[in-house]
Amino acid sequence: MSSSKKLILVIGATGAQGRAVIDALLAPTSEGSTSPYSVRALTRNVNSSSAKEIAAIPGAEVFQGSFTDFGSVYRALEGCYGAYVNTDGFTEGEQGEIFAGLRIFELAKQIGTLKHFVWSNLDYIGKITGYNPKYRAEHYDGKGRVLEFIKGQRSETNGMVWSSLTTGPYMEMLSFPLFGPIHDPQTDSYIFAAPIGQGHVPMIALKDLGYFSRYIFDHRDEFSARDLEVTSDIVSWSRLAETFAKVTGKRARFIDVPIEGWLQLLKDTDKPLANKFYDSGSSEHTTWAQNFTRWWNLYHDDVIKRDLEAIKKIHPGLRSVESWMVETKYDGSFKNLLKNTEEGKGATFNPDAVPGVLAQLRSL
Ligand SMILES: NC(=O)c1ccc[n+]([C@@H]2O[C@H](COP(=O)([O-])OP(=O)(O)OC[C@H]3O[C@@H](n4cnc5c(N)ncnc54)[C@H](OP(=O)(O)O)[C@@H]3O)[C@@H](O)[C@H]2O)c1
Known part of the structure; x- marks a missing residue:
């Protein structure tokens, strides 16, 4: 893999969302040049069919590890320019996802060389509704709480910038x-x-989700310490x-x-x-x-809620x-x-x- 490319670690890479993000990151630029990015896909099983498919894509490599095994996360982050982090609340549960999200952010910062950390988020429903139990969707609140933690961290254009992408049902x-x-x-x-x-339901088409993830990596300074809330x-x-x-x-x-x-x-x-x-x-x-x-x-x-007009300004082809x-x-x-x-x-x-x-x- 060419070392001139910016290597992005994708967590949740073999899933529906991760694959859409990988395809968007590796796509040519709008001017038709080759992508400036390469991808490292974290997976617990490099032999699954989705992991093998990714391994066969030029510009992509797979990396064995788990987002709850922080030693493997640290090793996966080594040499990376950026990280796109979609932890899986449906596997780990709300509490596990929160600790993993916090720790992955800390490791990304600790490693000292990562330039751009992108958190894949869902709306923090508890905070929006005054913690009304009628709406308590745990797989949303887990991610939303991690973003609250991240918002309290420095985003440094001469060091590591953080951004967030708040999505919704595909x-x-x-x-x-x-x-x-x-x-x-x-x-x-x-x-x-x-x-x-x-x-x-503000739904997001996976190709649009991929577009926004690439847009954030392409516009690092503009999205420093920003959460982009999207829908299609x-x-x-x-x-x-x-x-x-x-x-x-x-x-x-x-x-x-x-x-x-x-x-x-x-x-x-x-x-x-x-x-x-x-x-x-x-x-x-x-x-x-x-x-x-x-x-x-x-x-x-x-x-x-979503602001469709503002979203279309970023992605006219929504x-x-x-x-x-x-x-x-x-x-x-x-x-x-x-x-x-x-x-x-x-x-x-x-x-x-x-x-x-x-x-x-x-x-x-
Ligand atoms: N379904 C929706 O409409 C929707 C919309 C927005 C956000 N989300 C959120 O997206 C997350 C799930 O991702 P997905 O939608 O892409 O689902 P998916 O297709 O079922 O993929 C799950 C992904 O999570 C990875 N994973 C699970 N536990 C892991 C661990 N311990 N270490 C490393 N990787 C692990 C799996 O990787 P391996 O099996 O290869 O290790 C796989 O890549 C959930 O948090 C969900 O709330 C879902």
């Missing part, structure tokens, strides 16, 4: 039952069933169903289901949210169902849900997106529940 989750429709064979129509009422489109479920019908020519509608109806579409929602505690029978862990009930509450009540559906030839079918889902971790689709859910929906 638009690609439309190909997962989290957001995607179920097909009703009786009426040959697609039902977008979610407990969202008149609320909205702020989507209501009635517009989602209308857009799907327009783009695909299929019949579609939105049904505002109670949370219990939505949860039936998934398996294992009574398990702990964090994979690390998955086999634990202990009731001290928040379950997937508890966490995602609160998560839907925050979108139902439009807790999260995708709308309509342009994303056209670009990806979206047809409402389900595909595995997340590495965790591929590995059978977390709540997964429960096809057996569909006939029962459809019967309930038809009666609404």
